[in-house]
Amino acid sequence: MTVSSSPSGPPARSPRGPYKKGIERRREVVSVAIEVFGQHGFKGGTLQQVAERVGLTPAAVLKLFGSKEGLLIAVLEHWDVVTRQAMGSPQRGYGLLEAFRKLMHYHTQHRGLLELYTTMAAEATSAEHPAHEFMTGRYRATLESMRRLFRDAIEDGHFRPMAEEEIDGEAECLLATMDGLEIQFLLNPAFDLERSFGAFVDRLVARLSA
Numbered sequence: 001m002t003v004s005s006s007p008s009g010p011p012a013r014s015p016r017g018p019y020k021k022g023i024e025r026r027r028e029v030v031s032v033a034i035e036v037f038g039q040h041g042f043k044g045g046t047l048q049q050v051a052e053r054v055g056l057t058p059a060a061v062l063k064l065f066g067s068k069e070g071l072l073i074a075v076l077e078h079w080d081v082v083t084r085q086a087m088g089s090p091q092r093g094y095g096l097l098e099a100f101r102k103l104m105h106y107h108t109q110h111r112g113l114l115e116l117y118t119t120m121a122a123e124a125t126s127a128e129h130p131a132h133e134f135m136t137g138r139y140r141a142t143l144e145s146m147r148r149l150f151r152d153a154i155e156d157g158h159f160r161p162m163a164e165e166e167i168d169g170e171a172e173c174l175l176a177t178m179d180g181l182e183i184q185f186l187l188n189p190a191f192d193l194e195r196s197f198g199a200f201v202d203r204l205v206a207r208l209s210a
Helices: 017-044 047-054 058-065 068-087 094-109 111-123 132-155 164-187 193-208
Strands: none
Touching: 017 047, 017 058, 017 068, 017 111, 047 058, 047 068, 058 068, 068 094, 068 111, 068 132, 094 111, 094 132, 094 164, 094 193, 111 132, 111 164, 132 164, 164 193
């Protein structure tokens, strides 16, 4: 949410000088770290690799983020924000399915973020991984939003009535399908992610329509 200043207060000012430069540098490092962690994973990707690509030293990167783990968390938080932006305004029920179509299109244009997501999802199954809490929490939240999607679509009259057990199954299959199609796209760039996911959604809607 954007907070604007009141008309009677002083105008909002953009960051200047060293502070602004520091913010821009952090963004640059996060952008590069997305590529490094996406390609090599958290364990395989090094601060040296990140630093070399942005013209810094590993010590300078550590000064910005505190630790390699701190950099990873900044990367994941950035991924979370851009994912929500790609889907557009908060959606409800049937509209959320259309937002997921937008997300698939975004992934085809930003392969690095998708590589990061799939790499972290695989690595973070270990409880010791610094992204474990973030990724497991993200999966729980995503699955719950998908359950709500079906409940709202039923309430709005788009989908036929379903028991909670059936809603759980549909939500789990939707999430699994999205992840599976995204992996196919990463393994085979010629794979048409948007078409395949769109066809799946069309079949789902036809099957569940009221």
